[in-house]
Amino acid sequence: MLAMEYRGPYRIRTVHKPTPAIEHPHDAIVQVVRSCICGSDLHLYHGLVPDTRVGSTFGHEFIGQVVDVGSEVKSLQVGDRVLVPFNIFCGTCFYCQRELYGNCHATNPESTAAGGIYGYSHTTGGYDGGQAQYVRVPMADVGPTKIPDDLHMEDAVLLTDAVPTGYQAAEMGDIREGDTVVVFGAGPIGLFAAKSAWFMGAGRVIVVDHVPYRLDFASRFAQCETINFLEVKDMAERIKRMTDGLGADVCIDCVGAEAAGNFLQTLTGVKLKLQAGAATVLHWAVNSVRKGGRISIVGVYGPTFNAFPIGNALNKGLTLRMNQASVKRHLPRLIEHIRAGHLRPRDIITHRLPLEEVADAYHLFSSKLDGCIKAVLIPPGADALAWPNGSPT
Ligand SMILES: NC(=O)c1ccc[n+]([C@@H]2O[C@H](COP(=O)([O-])OP(=O)(O)OC[C@H]3O[C@@H](n4cnc5c(N)ncnc54)[C@H](O)[C@@H]3O)[C@@H](O)[C@H]2O)c1
Numbered sequence: 001m002l003a004m005e006y007r008g009p010y011r012i013r014t015v016h017k018p019t020p021a022i023e024h025p026h027d028a029i030v031q032v033v034r035s036c037i038c039g040s041d042l043h044l045y046h047g048l049v050p051d052t053r054v055g056s057t058f059g060h061e062f063i064g065q066v067v068d069v070g071s072e073v074k075s076l077q078v079g080d081r082v083l084v085p086f087n088i089f090c091g092t093c094f095y096c097q098r099e100l101y102g103n104c105h106a107t108n109p110e111s112t113a114a115g116g117i118y119g120y121s122h123t124t125g126g127y128d129g130g131q132a133q134y135v136r137v138p139m140a141d142v143g144p145t146k147i148p149d150d151l152h153m154e155d156a157v158l159l160t161d162a163v164p165t166g167y168q169a170a171e172m173g174d175i176r177e178g179d180t181v182v183v184f185g186a187g188p189i190g191l192f193a194a195k196s197a198w199f200m201g202a203g204r205v206i207v208v209d210h211v212p213y214r215l216d217f218a219s220r221f222a223q224c225e226t227i228n229f230l231e232v233k234d235m236a237e238r239i240k241r242m243t244d245g246l247g248a249d250v251c252i253d254c255v256g257a258e259a260a261g262n263f264l265q266t267l268t269g270v271k272l273k274l275q276a277g278a279a280t281v282l283h284w285a286v287n288s289v290r291k292g293g294r295i296s297i298v299g300v301y302g303p304t305f306n307a308f309p310i311g312n313a314l315n316k317g318l319t320l321r322m323n324q325a326s327v328k329r330h331l332p333r334l335i336e337h338i339r340a341g342h343l344r345p346r347d348i349i350t351h352r353l354p355l356e357e358v359a360d361a362y363h364l365f366s367s368k369l370d371g372c373i374k375a376v377l378i379p380p381g382a383d384a385l386a387w388p389n390g391s392p393t
């Protein structure tokens with residue numbers, strides 16, 4: 001089969017690999033119909049995630065059709081169309097019982113913190129991902145969700161990560177009626193967090209970034225105010241000026257370890273790796289939120305320490321929440337929002353490329369070229385499959 005392959009930082013290509021086969025009675029094999037590139041993949045692409053092995057295939061946002069099932073799989077059959085949450089989870093451990101699927105204790109032998117994730121280095125289990133023609137899906141009765149016929153395929157693929165992550169980011173902000181919510185990052189996750197903030201009763205939503213086309217898109221897509229941080233000397237001072245001197249009720253970090261905007265943070269966090277990523281947005285959030293406010297973090301940081309202003313957070317009485325999203329928990333509600341016309345996730349897709357052009361797709365997305373917000377990859381043969389809603393593009 002054809003698959004994306006990592007060769008080292010900034011070096012990827014498509015190669016022919018053996019097609020995955022059933023390895024365990026609970027596995028399924030899915031033929032990929034659409035996959036996306038996530039902001040999280042950029043951390044891998046830039047060489048920031050430890051134990052990203054040469055030869056591995058990325059991709060944790062994919063939908064497809066089941067082509068084989070193991071002998072113990074009960075709920076899926078060959079031919080089923082499924083969306084596959086980025087989390088690999090068992091459904092029965094202590095955490096899964098509490099719907100904390102992103103923290104499953106059974107799918108990542110490498111860590112007691114993070115659960116398994118498709119195509120996301122050996123730090124999350126070493127599973128191959130979905131930027132390929134086929135992918136092995138472990139615990140196939142648990143993660144995959146059958147795609148309803150009325151759901152557009154491009155909306156379905158965004159439900160595997162970006163939409164639920166943005167939604168959970170807003171949910172963890174515990175937004176109350178009329179709150180002012182500041183979202184850092186106008187990538188896919190920030191866009192869906194901003195949109196979700198309105199669903200939860202926000203009175204005002206402000207999105208911060210430094211890429212003008214992304215800020216323009218955010219103001220249209222999420223009807224929000226925007227701030228270009230390149231035009232701001234002191235972020236906290238700017239937010240306070242916009243909020244009667246108090247600060248925002250909620251700040252949401254949808255940027256993570258590769259934040260721009262502070263030279264020292266970038267030097268120590270990204271270049272010299274003295275901390276697990278630039279903590280720029282964490283500082284901005286702590287300083288920009290009001291006393292007693294809430295901070296929600298979904299932007300990804302490395303596993304070791306960051307220079308974090310815990311003293312300010314304590315003195316201000318802040319509540320901090322953060323996690324990998326638990327995708328499956330949010331799906332029923334998000335599908336209802338899509339059906340009701342509150343949200344059309346596919347509006348953020350700017351690029352649709354054949355899998356063979358995966359290197360170009362990473363370059364466009366990473367370097368913010370050609371207005372890129374979200375790129376979708378189409379494997380060879382995918383459009384020959386019958387699909388009730390959305391094919392071909
Ligand atoms: N927790 C989870 O479950 C989860 C899931 C998916 C993605 N993520 C993480 O969410 C983050 C965003 O993902 P994405 O797909 O939207 O990525 P993206 O790279 O498309 O977007 C990030 C945006 O942040 C902007 N940015 C950089 N520095 C900034 C700063 N100081 N202030 C404000 N904006 C700044 C960039 O210009 C970019 O537009 C990544 O860290 C990704 O790893 C987490």
Ligand SMILES: [Zn+2]
Pocket residue numbers: 038039040041060086161162
């Ligand atoms: Zn992701």
Ligand SMILES: [Zn+2]
Pocket residue numbers: 089090091092093094095096103104105106
């Ligand atoms: Zn589990």
